[in-house]
Amino acid sequence: MSRPRIVIVGAGFAGYRAARHLARAARGRADITVLNPTDHFLYLPLLPQVATGVLEPRRITVSLPGTLRDARLVLGEADRVDLDARTVRYLDPEGGTGVLEYDRLVLAVGSVNKLLPVPGVAECAHGFRGLPEALYLRDHITRQLELAATERDEQAARCTFVVVGAGYTGTEVTAQGRLFTDALQRSRPRHEALPVRWLLLDTAPRILPELDERLSRTATRVLGERGVEVRTGTSVTEAKRDGVLLTDGEFVPTRTLVWCVGVRPDPLAESLGLPLERGRVLVEPTLQVPGRPEVFACGDVAAVPDTDRPGEFTAMTAQHAWRQGKVAAENVAASFTGRPQTPYRHKDLGFVVDLGGGRAAADPLGLPLSGLPAGIVTRGYHLAALPGNRARVAADWLLDAVLPRQNVQLGLVRAASVPLDTASPELARVPDGPGAQT
Helix, strand or coil: CCCCEEEEECCCHHHHHHHHHHHHHHCCCCEEEEEECCCEEECHHHHHHHHCCCCCHHHHEEEHHHHCCCEEEEECEEEEEECCCCEEEEECCCCCEEEEECCEEEECCCEEECCCCCCCHHHHCECCCCHHHHHHHHHHHHHHHHHHCCCHHHHHHHCEEEEECCCHHHHHHHHHHHHHHHHHHHCCCHHHCCCCEEEEEECCCCCCCCCCHHHHHHHHHHHHHCCCEEEECCCEEEEECCEEEECCCCEEECCEEEECCCEEECHHHHHCCCCEECCEEECCCCCEECCEEEEEECHHHEECECCCCCCCECCCCHHHHHHHHHHHHHHHHHHHHCCCCCCCCCCCCCEEEEEECCEEEECHHHCCEEHHHHHHHHHHHHHHHCCCCHHHHHHHHHHHHHCCCCCCCCCCCCHHHCCCCCCCHHHHEECCCCCCEC
């Protein structure tokens, strides 16, 4: 009998975990193919530290060929899935096409930027979903302060940074971004002190609305100590090249609008003809698609029943995706042997939010922490969760603590290469949500 063909679409938290678990379990007894636009797994929770120069970009990437030795990597993006023919058509990075046949399919394509119908946002805002955007934002912020030193008429706008969305990503980008601009200020001549201003906006009544209120208060306090203006119940009604109009009627001159309002399931889900829940593929607790026992879905693209809250579905977070990837792998293996399938269950052990500078908000096992203890727990969690590069990340943290950052523009990524529009698949897609929870 020929070896079973398993195709995993996507190598984010869910897809990578599924591939790694299956590769170890199969030990060459199955043909495992991973279809992904890049050759690496990206550890998204540390992306703000790349954008602010704490970590080098490769520190948060893990090589797929190097860690999935018993799986085949195909560079490309799924274009069409024929569930009846059991095939996946894909587009490779250079415009070519190909077809993969499967006996079992694991859909883990993740999510894309969520755009709201706000005039000018697609043209003027910066997204924050991948390495290109993080590197571009780092250069952009550095450039704005350098230009502000000589362009007095534009100084206020260039020194103002507006972040929309006070969830995990927006809060961390703002907290660490403020530290980054402070470091840029210290590296400049003393007579060039600049009026740096950071604003964090969200329509919710508090920042980190999805977390315990105690963590929200901790983050709000840290941001306030750093001079960040936190405006809840406020958002953007229009974005222009020279500034943004807020819902309270104020116009804020700025050259930097960072869009962190969240993600939505990858549009591939809508093309499958399967039952959906808010754009996510409905699955059984075993992560199988009803009526398609050979198809599994996990991560942000899957609406997985929450066994602890009947009638609800698990959140679109990296931690759910990571755990679902393992369960999907176990159930794929079980489907070939006739063993019972395992339903997905998840117990929250707490949340961590890295605020930079050794500060964090965390509640491991329900114990609320702030300050240095929270910072230690947060960094310990990320080191434990990283599937590679732990020593390099720890070394970068140590160097950042004792040496000044090299604050220069690299010019590696141009604005045209990082559009916010989700029609740009390679840069707009994010494998699975970056929320950090233990």
